Amino acid sequence: MHITLEFGGGLELLCDSVKIHNVDVELKKGLEKLTMKDLLAWVRTNLIKERPEMFMKGDTVRPGVLVLVNDCDWELSGQLETTLQEKDVVVFISTLHGG
């Protein structure tokens, strides 16, 4: 499944400072859908090059990271249970505090 992943607010530093990743995520055998839970595990394994604790805590993102599926907070679509569609755009962005 083709997904566009974007990292911002400093999270791009965890994946070679590349902000936009166009990726193909294979569905696990026997499964027909890809959830955000599956995607997070995939990102953790395939994209995060350093300090994974700055991206995840337990099986979800660390506090202070907003997750957006097609420009919409994943809280509104079921968080980890959100089902992804072909060509979805998923954004991980760390909240900023500077001024």
Next chain:
Amino acid sequence: MHITLEFGGGLELLCDSVKIHNVDVELKKGLEKLTMKDLLAWVRTNLIKERPEMFMKGDTVRPGVLVLVNDCDWELSGQLETTLQEKDVVVFISTLHGG
């Protein structure tokens, strides 16, 4: 066919100051596609309430109006010949000169 139309840069004043119009445009009998040329005629008839010369000149938009189909200049998709799809977003925006 369901189309979202947006007017900006002052053009909304020609349609009761409403910027966003969600409309259903019926295809002409015998035709299978809707082009920008058809849509302009439809807008001219159904939405423009005053000073149509501020919106169109001849069978196209007047100079100084940008037309965007799904956030892309219609010059890149064939101008009047652009074929529209269900749920397309068409923006008409007048260029501003103020500062």
Next chain:
Amino acid sequence: GSAPAHGLSSDMIYRYSRHLLLSSFGVQGQSKLVKSSILVVGAGGLGAPALMYLAASGVGRLGIVDHDVVELNNMHRQVIHTEAFIGQPKVKSAAAACRSINSSIQVVEHQEALRTSNAIEIMSQYDIVVDATDNAPSRYMISDCCVVLGKPLVSGAALGLEGQLTVYNYNGGPCYRCLFPTPPPATACQRCSDNGVLGVVPGIVGCLQALEAIKIASAIGEPLSGRMLLLDALSARVRIVKIRGRSIHCEVCGENTTFTKEQFKNFDYENFTQSPLSAAPLKLNLL
């Protein structure tokens, strides 16, 4: 004779004529703005443009809170301050600039750090709060205090080449804690002083904060509540995303909250976020 109901003198009518001409703003919008009061917390990178545009627009009473002094390494982004004010309190410098732009408004100087001990007293004097601070504990503290006092909060942030903006606690919308119930690890709380910021990025965000505060004060348009603006200056991209609404489980604004003014006063935000309210001095060893 009695003053007209719109409260605008003939000087004001001339000064704000371009606002009055606007059909979607007009006399009514300006009149509301002149009667409104706005507090800007922080006279730094975000506060600089926010304060200048709020002063220029005619906000009736404009408060500034800051405890810092102007330094040369602020000047690349804090355009409200001039070199002549280096070493002077930022509040004094910013207030002088606001008054020089618009002598018809009231500018109030709060030359102190905002803390749980003074936040309620200061913030309760204003209709709207603009968070232009630079650290996580201040952001939690200001949002919590806005919830306790029932004030809308225009929140901006900038770091590096990115900016973020939203309106909290407005008209039933979410508060900062609804979005971020648990503070991020202290190592994720980067500051401009440690990580750098392109000066014009907080400029853009601060202007957008002024816009949202003006919209709320004058009751025009749709404020950026329940939505967040994300700016990526390097690629010139702007994303406006839909965020969650008020959380019924929120510890501060939720249905079963017991968070009171008293609890606010005793809450330890530095301990909660494991991060200090004031930035440490810069250690630059680049070249």
Next chain:
Amino acid sequence: GSAPAHGLSSDMIYRYSRHLLLSSFGVQGQSKLVKSSILVVGAGGLGAPALMYLAASGVGRLGIVDHDVVELNNMHRQVIHTEAFIGQPKVKSAAAACRSINSSIQVVEHQEALRTSNAIEIMSQYDIVVDATDNAPSRYMISDCCVVLGKPLVSGAALGLEGQLTVYNYNGGPCYRCLFPTPPPATACQRCSDNGVLGVVPGIVGCLQALEAIKIASAIGEPLSGRMLLLDALSARVRIVKIRGRSIHCEVCGENTTFTKEQFKNFDYENFTQSPLSAAPLKLNLL
């Protein structure tokens, strides 16, 4: 000893430390900025923030063109000017403000209207041009002159509660005439002076113009060329759209163009657009 290759004094290293800390900007970006020159045409609503942020950021030579004087009814949006300068030339007022923010840069005052007779001489002294004017003939004139001289043009506009921004004539991208080969009818050319503008809207656009000029001068990121940013302040929406590229048929920058400096000097932009280069005084009869 000889100066370091980056051209930054120790004072500059301290002043710009938050820029130098940025990995995507750094010493290289600052060094390019300090060696660059930028001309801002118009010290009004767009020019005010653009000039302040360009000065603060450390552009080496900053030029200002304007023939107008500061008026009280400019103050709601032209935050670079203070009440003390009412009646004084905007160029003098803006230059004084830029110098007070950053005494280490060179600020050049061009106290005159930009016209075909002086545009080539003035604009050829700068690397980048920022169009912060308020009328259609000036926009055509500035773009054409940028094409003739091969300069990138950062173009912003604001009216009412809307703003527009793009970069013309950059790296093979389109010029103003590629987009608008035929001028709009004069009745469509609204000015702030006739139709009003919310002061902070040109503030946002002017900051974005400064950002794009800084990106071009320091060779970082992706400038907004071939794209246009559309801001709707009332609904807090931003759209960044893809626009056409350079037109091979463009009369000024196209393949078979014969547009020369000589033709530029003789071109009548007021007649072409049926619109004057300078705004008429405001006639306000609102209340």
